[in-house]
Amino acid sequence: MKKILILIVAVLPFSISQAQEPSKKEAIHQGDKKNNHQNNPRKERKHKMVQALALSESQKSQMRSIRVDEKKKMEALSLQQTITVKEYNDKKTAIRKEMQAKRQAVLTKEQKDKIASMKAERENKKNERYEKKMAKMKETVNLTEDQTKQMNALRQKTKADVEGIKNNNKLNDQEKKTQLKAAIKNARDASMNILTKDQLIKMLEVRNKKGTKDKSAIKK
Numbered sequence: 001m002k003k004i005l006i007l008i009v010a011v012l013p014f015s016i017s018q019a020q021e022p023s024k025k026e027a028i029h030q031g032d033k034k035n036n037h038q039n040n041p042r043k044e045r046k047h048k049m050v051q052a053l054a055l056s057e058s059q060k061s062q063m064r065s066i067r068v069d070e071k072k073k074m075e076a077l078s079l080q081q082t083i084t085v086k087e088y089n090d091k092k093t094a095i096r097k098e099m100q101a102k103r104q105a106v107l108t109k110e111q112k113d114k115i116a117s118m119k120a121e122r123e124n125k126k127n128e129r130y131e132k133k134m135a136k137m138k139e140t141v142n143l144t145e146d147q148t149k150q151m152n153a154l155r156q157k158t159k160a161d162v163e164g165i166k167n168n169n170k171l172n173d174q175e176k177k178t179q180l181k182a183a184i185k186n187a188r189d190a191s192m193n194i195l196t197k198d199q200l201i202k203m204l205e206v207r208n209k210k211g212t213k214d215k216s217a218i219k220k
């Protein structure tokens with residue numbers, strides 16, 4: 001007998017970024033890169049942030065110097081042949097944190113407050129999208145109140161797990177990325193277990209009607 005396990009990421013109201021969200025300070029040094037933003041949402045977001053910060057010419061110059069310094073250190077690190085993979089990732093993370101601190105020091109208090117404001121705005125928009133997806137799911141598959149509570153609780157738990165991983169200074173960037181990926185996968189698997197078999201099938205039918213068939217979504 002076939003057991004249906006459907007992974008419909010685009011339809012589920014569960015949405016937390018898989019990868020570690022780029023540091024807002026890291027985004028600043030992208031200020032003079034204006035090409036291809038339309039084709040890359042992350043670059044476009046960085047570009048908009050730089051524009052909003054309105055860096056002075058002096059700040060732009062300092063950011064460019066920091067970027068050059070970072071590139072040199074990363075290139076020197078890549079030439080080290082005797083270190084382990086973990087040592088390499090640890091040093092790479094240390095360089096990134098060092099440069100983040102330098103970029104942060106270039107900013108004024110007003111610019112730092114602007115970054116915090118933009119971050120809060122993005123979080124609010126993310127919550128609004130979640131609520132819309134949840135409402136659509138209720139309508140599409142007759143999600144019960146108990147299922148809704150379970151979905152919301154799972155989302156909050158996963159957000160806490162993600163923040164815990166991001167803020168764990170004992171992990172390098174690669175270790176964080178691996179753990180974040182696992183946390184998201186576990187959350188997605190858990191979200192599927194909240195739904196009934198009939199609800200999963202209904203979601204797949206709706207998705208197929210929209211012309212987004214995904215044969216890899218069903219495991220036999």
